[in-house]
Amino acid sequence: MKKILVPVDFSKHSEYALEVAASIAKKQSAEIVAIHMMGLSEAVLTRDESKEIFEAMYYMKLAEKRFIDFLDKDYLEGIKVTDAVHNYKIFSELNDLARDFGADLIVMGSHGSSGLKEVFVGSNTEKVVRTSEIPVLVIKHRAENFNPQLGIFACDFLESSIGPYKRAQKLFDTLGLNMQMLYVNLAGDFRSTREIEKRILNFLKSAGETHPIETLNAVIQYNEYSVEAGIFGYSQVSNSDLIALPTQGRQGLAHFFSGSIGEDVVNHSDLPVMTFKV
Structure with a gap:
């Protein structure tokens, strides 16, 4: 850098x-x-x-x-x-x-x-x-004395997020950050464990991961009613230092963060947020 x-x-x-x-x-x-x-x-x-x-x-x-x-x-x-x-x-x-x-x-x-x-x-x-x-x-x-150790990369594991994922990996490595990948499984759009794992595995293979199975096993699946609540809920239980996520160009975070937000959860989040454009 x-x-x-x-x-x-x-x-x-x-x-x-x-x-x-x-x-x-x-x-x-x-x-x-x-x-x-x-x-x-x-x-x-x-x-x-x-x-x-x-x-x-x-x-x-x-x-x-x-x-x-x-x-x-x-x-x-x-x-x-x-x-x-x-x-x-x-x-x-x-x-x-x-x-x-x-x-x-x-x-x-x-x-x-x-x-x-x-x-x-x-x-x-x-x-x-x-x-x-x-x-x-x-x-x-x-x-x-900003010195984050663990960062969440919240992802939908669709093909459009491969670019942001690779850039996040590179920047995390540069900053000495451990990456914890997160998939939020929504109640209103529920997918079985097998369906989610298939999507994530295809994503990792397309991203050129050397050991996709090992990486797959490290991805956290978190069940919630909204993406926002899932990200912030997991960030609290994992004691994460930073949240990273892809953004959808001109639609920005308003597109990624659709649906209602648990105001009390978000209000109390002091974490820095890092974004990578799709």
Whole structure:
């Protein structure tokens, strides 16, 4: 891993993301690119009137100045940090910036508190998750000395999830994370153990697993009424440190997380969430 991109809005939640990125960067000898995305209107940037031009310049300079204080952190010592201020028309342009900078991972904070669906849907975080071609790690709370050991990879084991699974494997290995694969068997769409095992085995063979039977035996099957409840239920009983899952492009997590969410379960989940685009 060479570069980690951290979107910054100067809030405490982007500080949480920056601190996690610093922990990862130190272990990986990686650089951090901190980016502030400004939403100045096209009119402000193109008008000839001096007032609008100076207004745009003022906000750009203000952001650059705020970076000086924001990046004055002890935990960044010894890490190469590049800061940048960019204007955007749509927030999904962050994916293009990540590609231009050669980033391997995006780490960003989210202030949602009423469940993953509300954390992501309609927010800038959701826009990034939907459009990012590189993995996104979402941090909800401060994680000092970030050092996860066990991560759940929740999967439907359909062919479309092979790509995200392989990318997750690679990133988990890079971060020294043990992967626990999880299949949630829904009450409303129940499948027998034999049916599930056949699907998973075909998936693993298609993914090129060297020992598909051994890997199959390590996959957890968890029965629940919704995918969301299954993921969070198992994350609690397994003491997992992180949840990883594939996302369906423009439909994002709202597509993956369909159905009702046990609000009490989701509200109390402090786990970071890592996403991989299908």
